[in-house]
Amino acid sequence: MAAPQQYNWHKIAESAEDFFWQENQLCELQVKGKTICIARNGDQVFACAHKCPHAGGHMAAGFVDALGNIVCPLHRYRFSLQNGRNVSGEGYYLKTYPVEIREDGVYIGLEESRLFGLF
Template structure:
């Protein structure tokens, strides 16, 4: 099944996003809260809240395996596909990001 996305420009450059010391930021795109994670020159997007207890993921961190770690119960989710890799069975909504000539886009 191919997903149809509506693409939204969210930044001309990643440097304009207010990332915290863990390289996470919460932004609003098309009325939806999104958590953006930056690792080197890559960016990942996921739901702003943990699917388990709705903790804001911007308060967590990203580990070296490119997993976002929830600040509340330390559940870990792959930023690539949203899979819960610490075994609790939850799924984190992820969104595709593309860098284009005129900026950074997210598919919703």
Template sequence: MREPKYIWYKIAESENELHFNNNNLIVAIANKKKITIGKFKEKLLACSYNCPHAGGILSDGHIDAQGNIVCPLHHYRFNMVNGHNITGEGYFLKTYPVEVREDGVYIGMEEKKLFSFL
């Protein structure tokens, strides 16, 4: 299996520019798409804006003690690193890599190709 190729989108000039709510979550825009950004133990993590179950806005939820994002609607929990639904309902959350570089904070989105056989 091939490693995914990413296109990187700058969301902030620095980490200090990201003003997290009390729940350590914010909404950012990358490639004209809303993304939820979370901060857990000084690490930045990114995932979809909406919960895959019922569309809850994940930035209105919270991050639990293990670093999972918790949806505000039905309290489904997702690992923000790999997207696995840890409460067992079988849903999968889209996650994105985050890089903090000298010139800013970037979100990686997989490069989409029309045909990718290799």
């Protein structure tokens, strides 16, 4: 049985209103050397890889559809913001990151790096 995923939490904003949202309710930011796409759907904030796994389109140039999926601007592949599943049927997976809105700010969880067999 796999161990539960461990995250290092990083504060990325004081509130959801502090992001530089584009009209499409998407933006990109740097967190610990990673470029992350941030998406807003209603009052929820999501985080995912900034490039589409199919052809590398910048997800922040796409849009969030009426069902809450992020849509790549290049070929219109659709991905669930909640789990990264490709909902348009092409079989790709978009990396997602957990986001928590806490009293003191907005946080993103990045996986703890684990080094096996190096010591």
